[in-house]
Structures are given as structure tokens and as C-alpha cells.
Amino acid sequence: MYLIQGLVLGILLWCAHLGESCFPVHPTSPPPTSSPKAEITAECLQCICKVESxxxxxxxxxxxVEPEKCGxxxxxxxxxxxxxxxGEDWRSCAQDKTCAEDTIKCYLGQxxxxxxxxxEDWARFYHGGPDGMNSASADTYWNRVRAQGCSELN
Known part of the structure; x- marks a missing residue:
């Protein structure tokens, strides 16, 4: 039983290393059951990137800062x-724009x-997660994203 779990974990880690999968690499997290209906646009990601750094x-x-933030x-x-x-580890992935964007897309898609x-939906969710996307903090965050040239339509 443990051998099979180890093999599955190894395969998932290898897929994640290649950046070709959004499946979680932790055996306690279930894989997504379907493909996402939509994906965040490059324009929206760029506006979020401008707000963040x-x-x-x-x-x-x-x-x-706690928790530590990178990239x-x-x-x-x-x-x-x-x-x-x-990627190889969270710090190097977070500092690589493409790897970070893959992470964001997978998180939002899950x-x-x-x-x-x-x-607006993506930015609020990115900032507040599933439980905080309608918070006052998410309102403020969306206003900052919108000020970067993104509208609720893109």
C-alpha cells in the first residue's frame, strides 16, 4: 500500500516539476474533477502583477513580512x-514570472x-481566496487592480 502511494506521489511530483499539471502534489489534496470553465487573462494577470510589485x-x-512573500x-x-x-521550490518559482503565473492559474482553476x-472576480479571489473575496480588503484590492487599466470585463 505504501509503495503504491509513494509511486503516485512520485509521478505527481514529476508532473508538477515539468509544469504541465495543475494537480496538487500532496496526497491529502484531491485532484480537480474537471477542467476550469475559464482562465484568467494575460491582461488581468499583468494588472495584478503591477499592483503586487x-x-x-x-x-x-x-x-x-509574515508570511514571507516572493517575486x-x-x-x-x-x-x-x-x-x-x-518548479524546483516555492521561492524560485515565485521569482520566475511564468512559473508564478502557472501557479496562480492552477490555484484559481482548482x-x-x-x-x-x-x-474583478479573479482579482478578488486572488487577493482574498474563497472566503475573503467579498471583503472590504478585496474591494480595496480590486480598486487598485482597476487603476492599473483592467476593467471588470477583461
């Missing part, structure tokens, strides 16, 4: 894990709660 690709990690999207280790644990999501 002025899309600074050289920003590195900020260990002065142009200021990802935390928990967000990276929830998004499928892409929660597939919108029929026709807008950038």
Missing part, C-alpha cells in the same frame, strides 16, 4: 502549495466557482 521581475523575497506576484509558500507546487469570471 510594479511587476518588478527582480524583486526577490521579503522575509520582513513579482508576491506569492507565499502556502499559495504556491495550493497552486500545485510548480476553485472554479465562476460561470463567466471577470478580472
Amino acid at each position: 510594479i511587476c518588478n521581475l527582480e524583486i526577490g523575497c521579503d522575509s520582513a 513579482p506576484y508576491q506569492l507565499t509558500e502556502a499559495y504556491w502549495e495550493a497552486g500545485g507546487s510548480h 476553485h472554479d466557482i465562476f460561470d463567466s469570471p471577470t478580472c
Whole structure:
């Protein structure tokens, strides 16, 4: 039994390393049951990136905040894990824009709660998660994203 679990985990880790899968690499997390209905647009991701770091690709990690945040999207280790644990490790993935975007897309896609999501839906969910997307903090965050040139339509 443990041998089979180890093999499955090894395969999932290998797939995540290749960046070709949104399946979680942790055996306690169930894989998604269907493909996401929609994916966040490149334009919306760019607006979020601008809010998080002025899309600074050289920003590195900020260990002065708790939890530590890294890269142009200021990802935390928990967000990276929830998004499928892409790349070699969370810090290097978070600092690589493409790897971070794959993580974000997988995280948002796993929660597939919108029929026709807008950038506002994605930004609120990115910031507040499933339980905080309608919070005052998410309102403020969306206003910051919208100020970067994104509307609720893209």
C-alpha cells in the first residue's frame, strides 16, 4: 500500500516539476474533477502583477513580512502549495514570472466557482481566496487592480 502511494506521489511530483499539471502534489489534496470553465487573462494577470510589485521581475523575497512573500506576484509558500507546487521550490518559482503565473492559474482553476469570471472576480479571489473575496480588503484590492487599466470585463 505504501509503495503504491509513494509511486503516485512520485509521478505527481514529476508532473508538477515539468509544469504541465495543475494537480496538487500532496496526497491529502484531491485532484480537480474537471477542467476550469475559464482562465484568467494575460491582461488581468499583468494588472495584478503591477499592483503586487510594479511587476518588478527582480524583486526577490521579503522575509520582513509574515508570511514571507516572493517575486513579482508576491506569492507565499502556502499559495504556491495550493497552486500545485510548480518548479524546483516555492521561492524560485515565485521569482520566475511564468512559473508564478502557472501557479496562480492552477490555484484559481482548482476553485472554479465562476460561470463567466471577470478580472474583478479573479482579482478578488486572488487577493482574498474563497472566503475573503467579498471583503472590504478585496474591494480595496480590486480598486487598485482597476487603476492599473483592467476593467471588470477583461
